[in-house]
Amino acid sequence: xxxxxxxxxxxxxxxxxxxxxxxxxxxxxxxxxxxxxxxxxxxxxxxxxxxxxxxxxxxxxxxxxxxxxxxxxxxxxxxxxxxxxxxxxxxxxxxxxxxxxxxxxxxxxxxxxxxxxxxxxxxxxxxxxxxxxxxxxxxxxxxxxxxxxxxxxxxxxxxxxxxxxxxxxxxxxxxxxxxxxxxxxxxxxxxxxxxxxxxxxxxxxxxxxxxxxxxxxxxxxxxxxxxxxxxxxxxxxxxxxxxxxxxxxxxxxxxxxxxxxxxxxxxxxxxxxxxxxxxxxxxxxxxxxxxxxxxxxxxxxxxxxxxxxxxxxxxxxxxxxxxxxxxxxxxxxxxxxxxxxxxxxxxxxxxxxxxxxxxxxxxxxxxxxxxxxxxxxxxxxxxxxxxxxxxxxxxxxxxxxxxxxxxxxxxxxxxxxxxxxxxxxxxxxxxxxxxxxxxxxxxxxxxxxxxxxxxxxxxxxxxxxxxxxxxxxxxxxxxxxxxxxxxxxxxxxxxxxxxxxxxxxxxxxxxxxxxxxxxxxxxxxxxxxxxxxxxxxxxxxxxxxxxxxxxxxxxxxxxxxxxxxxxxxxxxxxxxxxxxxxxxxxxxxxxxxxxxxxxxxxxxxxxxxxxxxxxxxxxxxxxxxxxxxxxxxxxxxxxxxxxxxxxxxxxxxxxxxxxxxxxxxxxxxxxxxxxxxxxxxxxxxxxxxxxxxxxxxxxxxxxxxxxxx
Amino acid sequence: xxxxxxxxxxxxxxxxxxxxxxxxxxxxxxxxxxxxxxxxxxxxxxxxxxxxxxxxxxxxxxxxxxxxxxxxxxxxxxxxxxxxxxxxxxxxxxxxxxxxxxxxxxxxxxxxxxxxxxxxxxxxxxxxxxxxxxxxxxxxxxxxxxxxxxxxxxxxxxxxxxxxxxxxxxxxxxxxxxxxxxxxxxxxxxxxxxxxxxxxxxxxxxxxxxxxxxxxxxxxxxxxxxxxxxxxxxxxxxxxxxxxxxxxxxxxxxxxxxxxxxx
Numbered sequence: 009x010x011x012x013x014x015x016x017x018x019x020x021x022x023x024x025x026x027x028x029x030x031x032x033x034x035x036x037x038x039x040x041x042x043x044x045x046x047x048x049x050x051x052x053x054x055x056x057x058x059x060x061x062x063x064x065x066x067x068x069x070x071x072x073x074x075x076x077x078x079x080x081x082x083x084x085x086x087x088x089x090x091x092x093x094x095x096x097x098x099x100x101x102x103x104x105x106x107x108x109x110x111x112x113x114x115x116x117x118x119x120x121x122x123x124x125x126x127x128x129x130x131x132x133x134x135x136x137x138x139x140x141x142x143x144x145x146x147x148x149x150x151x152x153x154x155x156x157x158x159x160x161x162x163x164x165x166x167x168x169x170x171x172x173x174x175x176x177x178x179x180x181x182x183x184x185x186x187x188x189x190x191x192x193x194x195x196x197x198x199x200x201x202x203x204x205x206x207x208x209x210x211x212x213x214x215x216x217x218x219x220x221x222x223x224x225x226x227x228x229x230x231x232x233x234x235x236x237x238x239x240x241x242x243x244x245x246x247x248x249x250x251x252x253x254x255x256x257x258x259x260x261x262x263x264x265x266x267x268x269x270x271x272x273x274x275x276x277x278x279x280x281x282x283x284x285x286x287x288x289x290x291x292x293x294x295x296x297x298x299x300x301x302x303x304x305x306x307x308x309x310x311x312x313x314x315x316x317x318x319x320x321x322x323x324x325x326x327x328x329x330x331x332x333x334x335x336x337x338x339x340x341x342x343x344x345x346x347x348x349x350x351x352x353x354x355x356x357x358x359x360x361x362x363x364x365x366x367x368x369x370x371x372x373x374x375x376x377x378x379x380x381x382x383x384x385x386x387x388x389x390x391x392x393x394x395x396x397x398x399x400x401x402x403x404x405x406x407x408x409x410x411x412x413x414x415x416x417x418x419x420x421x422x423x424x425x426x427x428x429x430x431x432x433x434x435x436x437x438x439x440x441x442x443x444x445x446x447x448x449x450x451x452x453x454x455x456x457x458x459x460x461x462x463x464x465x466x467x468x469x470x471x472x473x474x475x476x477x478x479x480x481x482x483x484x485x486x487x488x489x490x491x492x493x494x495x496x497x498x499x500x501x502x503x504x505x506x507x508x509x510x511x512x513x514x515x516x517x518x519x520x521x522x523x524x525x526x527x528x529x530x531x532x533x534x535x536x537x538x539x540x541x542x543x544x545x546x547x548x549x550x551x552x553x554x555x556x557x558x559x560x561x562x563x564x565x566x567x568x569x570x571x572x573x574x575x576x577x578x579x580x581x582x583x584x585x586x587x588x589x590x591x592x593x594x595x596x597x598x599x600x601x602x603x604x605x606x607x608x609x610x611x612x613x614x615x616x617x618x619x620x621x622x623x624x625x626x627x628x629x630x631x632x633x634x635x636x637x638x639x640x641x642x643x644x645x646x647x648x649x650x651x652x653x654x655x656x657x658x659x660x661x662x663x664x665x666x667x668x669x670x671x672x673x674x675x676x677x678x679x680x681x682x683x684x685x686x687x688x689x690x691x692x693x694x695x696x697x698x699x700x701x702x703x704x705x706x707x708x709x710x711x712x713x714x715x716x717x
Numbered sequence: 718x719x720x721x722x723x724x725x726x727x728x729x730x731x732x733x734x735x736x737x738x739x740x741x742x743x744x745x746x747x748x749x750x751x752x753x754x755x756x757x758x759x760x761x762x763x764x765x766x767x768x769x770x771x772x773x774x775x776x777x778x779x780x781x782x783x784x785x786x787x788x789x790x791x792x793x794x795x796x797x798x799x800x801x802x803x804x805x806x807x808x809x810x811x812x813x814x815x816x817x818x819x820x821x822x823x824x825x826x827x828x829x830x831x832x833x834x835x836x837x838x839x840x841x842x843x844x845x846x847x848x849x850x851x852x853x854x855x856x857x858x859x860x861x862x863x864x865x866x867x868x869x870x871x872x873x874x875x876x877x878x879x880x881x882x883x884x885x886x887x888x889x890x891x892x893x894x895x896x897x898x899x900x901x902x903x904x905x906x907x908x909x910x911x912x913x914x915x916x917x918x919x920x921x922x923x924x925x926x927x928x929x930x931x932x933x934x935x936x937x938x939x940x941x942x943x944x945x946x947x948x949x950x951x952x953x954x955x956x957x958x959x960x961x962x963x964x965x966x967x968x969x970x971x972x973x974x975x976x977x978x979x980x
Contacts, residue, residue: 290912406795406904413905418732420908421750427732429748512908 022198022231023115023238030112030242037246044253044352045261051301051308051350057282058304060269067268070388075267080386084319086151090144091386097141098260101188104134105245108188112242128209135192135210138185142214145182149175159318166337167344170256170316177257180248185214187241193218194234198227254347256316263387266313269306270388275546275592278304278393280400280511289512296400296509298361300345303394310389311343320381320391325623326374330638333374335381335391341366363402372398373409374635376626377507378587383619392507399509412508415632420513423499423520424465425629430496436467436474437481437493446478446485449492451528457492459484460530462554464540465500466631466662472669473662479691480536480557486694487564491534497524503543503588504628518548525551534560536687538588538661539627545593556589557687558660562598565605571695575609582612582654583686584645584668585621586661599660599686606693614652622648624671627663642671646681660686718773718866718890720764721829723820723849724757724792726785727839737946744946753788756835760896762903763864764833765796771866774798776827780808780819789919794910795903800917805924810936813841817848818934822927824853830870832893836860843895850893858888859895 023030073079078095081088103119110117122130151157152175162169192215196208200223208219222230252258259266281292282304297303303311320335321327327334345366349357363369375395382391402408408416415425423430437448449455461484467477484491502517525533533554535541544554564570583603589595596618603611616622625641626633646668649657657668668683675681728735728744729752736745753761764775776799777792779785789800803819811819824832832850836859837843843859850857858874862883865873870890875883877897888894924931932938956972958965973979 290909295909403905403907404909406906406910408905410902413903414731416905417729417752421729421752422732427729427750429734431748510907512912516908 022234023112026235026239027113027115030238033242033246034109034112037242037249040246040250041253044250047350047352048253048258048312050356051346052305054301054356055303055305055308056301058269058306059282060306063272066272067270070267070270070272071264074270074386074388075264078386080384083384084317087157087317090148093140094144097137097144100137101134101141103130104188108191108238108241109245112238131192132210132213135189135213135215138189139212139214142182142185142189145178145185149178149182152178157318159322160316162337166334166341173255174316177248177251177255180244180251184241184244184248187237187244189214189218191234191237191241193222194230194237197222197225198230198234253312256314259313259315259387262309262313266309267388269309271390271393273546274382275542277396277506277547286515294401295404295511296402297394297397298363298401298405299359300342300349300362302397302401303342307390307394307397308342308346310387310394311339311346313387314339314343314389315387316340317386319384319386320389323380323384323620325378325380325625325641325644326376326635326637328622328644329625329635329641331374331635332368332371338367338371338391338394339389362398363407367398369402369407369409370636372402373412373508373633374637376587376623376630376641378623378626379591380587380620380623383591396507396509399507400511401509403509409633411632411634412629415629416505416508416510416513419500419502419505419517423517424469425500425632426465426469428469433463433468433498434493434495435469436463436477439474439478442478446482448481450495451492451530452495452497455492456529457490458531459489459491460525460528460533460552461491461493462501462525462533462535462537462540462544463493463498464535464537464662466627466666467537468498470662470666473665476536476662476665476685476687479685479687480534482691483557483561483687483694484534486691487560487569489534489560492528492530494521494524494528497527499524501537501540501543501547503539503547504630506543506547508629514547518543522548522551536660536662536685538586538593539663542588542592556593556595556598556660558589558599558602559595561602561686561690565602570605572606572690572693573695574607575693579656580610580612580654581656581658582614582649582652583617584614584624584649584657584659584664585618586659586664587621587623588627589660590621591619599658602686602690603658606690612652612654614648614654616648624659624661624664624667626667627661631663631666640667640671640674642667643675646671646675646677650677650681655681657681657683658686658689659683718767718771718830719828720768720773720775720831720833721824721827722757722760722764722775722777722792722797723832723834723845724761724777724779724788725754725835725838725841726751726779726781726788727754727841730839737948741946742943751784751787753791754835754838754841756837756896756898758792758835758903759898759900760833760835761792761795761797762901763896764831765904766901767831767864767866773830776801776829778803778820778823780804780811780816786919790911790914790917791906793914793917793919794906800919801922802919803922803927807924807929807931807935810939811934812939812941813844814848814940815934815938817845817852818938819927819929820845820849821852822929823922824849826922826927830890831872832891834893834895836895836897846893846895853891853893856888856892857894858886858892860897861894862897862900864894864900 078092081091107117107119118127152171196219208216210216252260280289280295284292316336318336324335372395377392377395379392418427419425422428434450449457451457451460461481463477467473499517499520501521502514505517506514530552532552533544534557535544535554536557538556541554541556544551561570581603583600585596603609622645623641624645646657659665659668665683665685672678672681672683728749733749738745761777768775775797777789777797778801779789780803782804786802789802793800803823808819834846847857847859858876860877861874862877863875867873872888872890873885874888874894875885878884958968960968
């Protein structure tokens with residue numbers, strides 16, 4: 009079927025006789041893809057609402073940063089660079105792919121705008137893009153086979169390994185690049201008039217190499233090669249298009265949407281039901297996620313979009329501690345469920361409870377909501393909202409671990425998880441030696457203040473943490489803040505109550521606190537508890553602005569309002585970022601700046617710090633939960649501190665303190681490692697000579713400054 | 718199966734600091750928070766699980782005052798079909814036998830196949846279940862820590878005996894069982910569940926509704942009277958082991974073994 013005469017017109021009609029075949033493949037491919045995607049959309053259409061159609065500009069910003077800009081990828085150097093190369097290659101090749109597909113039915117088609125010189129430049133770019141993508145595939149396959157990064161492994165309990173599938177898909181992309189290059193090379197060589205030598209452009213690219221290799225190929229053979237390359241390209245292209253929605257490469261299609269619709273207010277927790285106000289919550293028949301269709305459509309899109317890269321689980325402290333939770337498999341299990349229960353043919357089979365089928369209760373209670381997984385995910389997949397929604401479902405069914413029932417009941421009746429009496433909330437300010445140096449007002453009708461120190465339960469009641477409260481009060485005192493506490497009127501902030509799925513109990517606690525805060529007439533709130541900080545900042549509405557004590561301190565340092573005595577010790581300090589101060593609220597520098605303002609203090613960083621900080625084991629109700637685990641998160645964290653060469657670990661959260669001090673004992677490092685709260689450390693180092701004016705606005709406060717607790 | 722669970726509202730020991738009042742005749746009750754007696758909660762959970770397995774309904778009854786209705790609502794939020802409050806001025810001052818008499822009268826108002834009580838109340842003597850069984854002339858088993866429903870109106874039960882061992886037996890229905898904690902894992906009752914049953918009516922039975930004579934119950938009929946409450950005086954302080962961690966572990970093990978704690 010191929011002519012022997014050497015002419016351009018002949019070359020450009022090599023595909024012509026088979027236009028019908030190509031058209032058929034096109035139509036078949038597109039119809040299949042449309043059908044598959046429609047079936048994949050079925051569960052999303054039946055899913056719960058999710059209001060994500062607002063703020064288009066902010067969402068486009070997300071697209072620019074996280075999709076086009078591939079922002080998270082370089083966090084894993086090798087894989088990240090590889091992905092950026094492949095992604096850029098795909099973007100460049102997208103238009104070429106369309107052109108090539110159209111060429112099958114209209115052989116002389118040239119994409120508008122890509123004629124002449126522009127077209128030539130684009131061709132050179134795509135030649136290199138195809139080469140780079142091809143080489144990346146070879147590298148990726150080699151990496152999978154020879155280097156086997158640990159985070160891709162699939163433990164037996166989570167099902168079969170995905171390696172074969174990954175290599176299969178990588179190979180297909182490599183073949184696609186090869187076919188495309190071969191097609192272009194054959195075409196280019198075929199277009200050379202007989203006897204002419206030609207300089208090929210895009211030196212050392214894959215098409216360039218193939219052009220040189222094919223330069224002396226007889227025209228009929230070239231024609232057959234041209235045809236075969238085109239057919240291969242078309243078949244592989246459509247196969248990939250229709251195969252991707254069945255596995256990890258579906259993200260090629262879904263990522264754009266997943267990132268556009270990603271969560272904008274990170275600190276906010278998903279409401280029980282989108283579009284249902286709190287007053288109407290009692291009309292909601294079922295709370296939380298119990299079956300698959302209780303997830304929102306965006307959460308289902310998350311499941312589809314997971315690329316199975318394993319970065320989430322690589323950073324998940326629960327996974328590291330050997331708890332039965334791995335965010336990666338949390339997602340892939342849900343995706344497999346969706347694929348299985350919403351099949352390509354036949355009826356959807358949703359309805360079976362997720363707990364007991366794909367998830368276990370222990371798995372869902374294992375999450376500390378530290379946010380490490382979400383911080384890492386290049387596709388901005390959400391985990392905390394899903395875990396909280398599943399917990400809401402568990403709470404609604406009464407399926408709550410016994411270890412959590414007592415504290416929840418105590419929170420309901422006493423406003424704190426310990427079941428201690430309300431009036432004992434002020435015990436910490438009544439210690440004699442403390443009262444001598446620092447009097448703390450309890451705000452009521454007769455006592456007003458500008459600033460509220462929100463103490464929260466653990467600092468109020470736990471004898472060890474009361475020291476953090478006293479240190480915080482002394483610092484505020486030193487800074488001349490006119491402050492007070494709510495005392496018996498304060499309730500637990502409810503931060504973990506909400507994150508453990510007891511929404512109505514959280515609302516009751518919050519309402520009591522909001523009433524008390526409003527009645528106190530304060531203008532600002534300070535807390536030393538990042539969980540309370542996060543609750544007051546994100547979960548409460550209509551309360552005065554809130555700051556963590558580290559922010560107050562950092563400002564005072566900057567303004568020169570506070571001076572420290574030199575740290576005359578041989579200790580090496582390291583700062584542990586509490587999740588709800590760092591990752592959830594991006595307060596990373598303030599505590600560090602405060603530490604660095606202490607003259608002579610030697611500070612080192614742990615490998616996992618700032619937004620990669622490793623959770624201590626979780627706060628609030630998590631302290632009561634008895635997880636199934638191999639090693640405590642706190643013990644792992646203490647080892648990281650030791651590895652960094654530190655012997656004092658500074659944190660800024662009473663829950664971190666509880667976990668880290670326990671961990672030091674469990675790890676047998678007593679005497680070698682010490683944990684201290686930032687407020688405690690600062691209070692010990694306060695320089696008295698600069699404390700003039702510290703009592704402004706709080707005349708009843710004692711003038712003397714006694715460092716130490 | 719129609720199941721009746723007898724429950725009691727008690728000061729929650731985990732959420733209160735129990736102190737004697739000035740007279741030394743009772744505890745200081747002003748700032749106490751109350752909840753259902755823990756063992757009774759296990760009994761309700763067990764009843765719900767049995768009803769879920771073999772069908773039937775669960776009724777929770779308590780003898781007390783209007784304030785005690787809160788525990789009935791909590792158990793209804795757990796899933797109990799009915800809550801019944803038995804309350805009358807005439808019941809004030811009843812001893813265990815008096816309470817059993819009242820419950821017996823209530824049992825005769827219905828048809829119950831199985832009656833469960835907690836093994837004992839936190840402020841009680843563990844006496845009502847056994848007395849109720851005797852008055853009804855029903856068989857009774859105490860400290861029950863598993864129940865299996867058999868054919869022919871019989872139950873296979875196990876009882877906790879000395880040293881954590883179990884005694885397994887059969888018992889005919891109708892019967893009274895006192896339920897040991899740990900028999901199951903009681904479900905959680907959230908705020909939402911409690912609100913959902915907030916407006917469900919809870920009937921109140923008075924002495925006259927149960928056909929009880931005033932002289933059969935209350936303080937007048939009580940044959941057991943509380944004379945005094947006292948707090949034990951502090952004994953000798955705890956022994957603090959001095960030494961290295963390893964030595965202390967050794968000593969501690971020896972001490973525990975010497976006092977029969979290790980076998």
